Amino acid sequence: MSEGTHRRRHFTVVGAGVVGVCCAFALLRDGHRVTLIDRDEPGRGCSYGNGGIIQIGASVPVATPGVLRQVPRMLLDPNGPLVIRWPCLPRLTPYLLRFIAAARPDRVERISVAIAALLDRAIDAFREMLGAAEALDAIARTGELYVYQSETAYRAARSAHDMRRRRGVHIEELSADEVRQLVPAVALSVRRGVFLPDCMTVANPFHLTTRLVEAFRRDGGTVLRETVRDIEVDSDRHVTLLTDAGRHGVDRLVLATGAWSRRWAAKLGARIPMDSERGYHVMLSDPGIDLRIPVLSGDHRFGITPMADGIRVAGTAELAGLEAPPNYRRAEMLIPMAEALLPGLRTNPHENWMGHRPSTPDSLPVIGRAPRIPGAYFAFGHGHLGLTLGPITGKLIADLAGERSSQVDMTPYAAERFQRGDDR
Ligand SMILES: Cc1cc2nc3c(=O)[nH]c(=O)nc-3n(C[C@H](O)[C@H](O)[C@H](O)COP(=O)(O)OP(=O)(O)OC[C@H]3O[C@@H](n4cnc5c(N)ncnc54)[C@H](O)[C@@H]3O)c2cc1C
Known part of the structure; x- marks a missing residue:
């Protein structure tokens, strides 16, 4: 046990994406018995295909006054960074109303402070966890580079970069020449850059999760491949998971089912206005250029990340729920945009992928105790x-479970914020 004398419990973590796996490993390292359940191979959900950037400068929420101004134009452009499938609109309306409310300037500043409180601790938490898993080579400090082809996009991003500066993020403004010194492959059309040197890159996000799972197993954790079909709560508020393999009475529960969490949180008595914000990637296995630093397009809002097995072009947001089939045109449209930024890029062969970001309207994750069920914890809603x-989520859940004070005020991430209306 790493600190204190808390009781050893049996935790069941549902969801083996990067968030659930980190919770499971942190709890195991704290001396608990831990069972991790997923319907799929661990790491195959949203955690499989992300952009691979440890974005510690991302202390700007998605909903801001500037983004709200751009939304109408974005929605009219089928190739824009945000689309809504209109049949989903009635279901999405409560989410969108909260999104609009979260964009009020005073709210944006408070949310930014709350995101930064987690981001400031993210890299130490990574190092500690990957050190314990003997997987420190899975990440590298590369920085991340925002590039701007138009002056308009650069000016529109200025308030976001100012907000980052207010949160203490180290930012370097670069001229066109300086951008090309840093990333020679970048197009002549790029006029400006903003470099965040402290960001890191994950060489392969799927392998990161699977290596953590290997360490979890090595240290005595149990992994079950089962689908949770229902959750029962009895009159004493004891929880039973009903899976395709049977019933599991639960001592302690961590719900980490990513974009699929809303339904299960409701079963545990918490109404969380979250939704899937679908994103896409194109994986280029033979990219033909040397790229060492992730490049983010400030004009079109997508990222290009060098990875162990090629270059990944990732981004876009599509509000279309959990059930609709992927629209891979959203992935393919990234190809010409990436070619325009990196002219030598070889885009064939490539593979398309779609994943469900678990997004909340206020861009803050839900991390904390389930309000109504003693012994149940929430760890989902991490969006972008x-x-x-x-x-850091794993560490905070282990701190809560061990009743240790965690140096982070957990109030902004509590599920109760949606009932209290703090998010409006
Ligand atoms: C295009 C794109 C780019 C991104 N880029 C970045 C980036 O650069 N940096 C960054 O920090 N983040 C990025 N993200 C966001 C990041 O990928 C997600 O926030 C993260 O993967 C969420 O992890 P998770 O563990 O909560 O969810 P998931 O990885 O989706 O895991 C949830 C798990 O729950 C399981 N599950 C669901 N329901 C059940 C059930 N009933 N029974 C059993 N198991 C169940 C699923 O099978 C899944 O494995 C990006 C996302 C996208 C889409």
């Missing part, structure tokens, strides 16, 4: 930052 915040 689940990779970055996986290890």
Whole structure:
């Protein structure tokens, strides 16, 4: 046990994405018995295909006054960074109303402070967890580079970069020449850059999760491949998981089912206005250029990340729920945009992928105790930052479970914020 004398419990973590796996490993390292359940191979959900950047400078929420101004134009452009499948609109309306409310300037500043409190601790948590898993080579400090082809996009991003500066993020403004010194492959059309040197890159996000799972197993954790079909709570508020393999009475529960969490949180008595914000990637296995630093397009809002097995072009947001089939045109449209940024890029062969970001309207994850069920914890809703915040989430859940004070005020991440209306 790493600290204190808390009781050893049996935790069941549902969801083996990067967030659930980090929770499971942190709890195991704290001396608990831990069972990790997923319907799929661990790491095959949203955690499989993300952009692979540990974005510790991402202390700007998705909903801001500037983004709200751009939304109408974005929605009219089928190749824009955000689309809504209109039949989903009635179901999405409560989410969108909260999204609009979260964009109020005073709210944006408070949310930014709350995101930064997690981001500031993200890299230490990564190092500690990967050190324990003997997987420190899975990450590298590369920095990340925002590039701007138009002056308009650069000016529109200025307030976001100012907000990052207010949160203490180290930012370097670069001229066109300086951008090309840093990334020679970048197109002549790029006029400006903004470099965040402290960000890190994961060489292969799927392998990161599977290596953590290997360490979890090595240290005595149990992994079950089962689908949770229902959750029962009896009158004493004891929880039973009904899976395709049978019934599991649960001592302690961590719900980490990513974008699929809303339904299960409701079973545990918490109404969480979250939704899937679908994103896409194109994986280029023979990219033909040398890229060492992830490049993010400030004009079109997508990222290009060098990875162990090629270059990944990732991004876009599509509000279309959990059930609709992927629209791979959203992935293919990234190809010409990436070619325009990196002219030598070889885009064939390539593979397309779609994943469900677990997004909340206020861009803050839900991390904490389930309000109504003693012994149940929530760890989901990490939106655009689940990779970055996986290890710190695991640490915070282990702190809560061990009743240790965690140096982070957990109030902004509590599920209760949606009932209290703090998010409006
Ligand atoms: C295109 C794109 C780019 C991104 N880029 C970045 C980035 O660069 N940096 C960053 O920090 N984040 C990024 N993200 C976000 C990040 O990938 C997510 O926030 C993160 O993967 C969420 O992890 P998770 O563990 O909560 O969810 P998931 O990885 O989706 O895991 C949830 C798990 O729950 C399981 N599950 C669901 N329902 C059940 C059930 N009923 N029974 C059993 N198991 C169940 C699923 O099978 C799944 O394995 C990106 C996302 C996208 C889409």
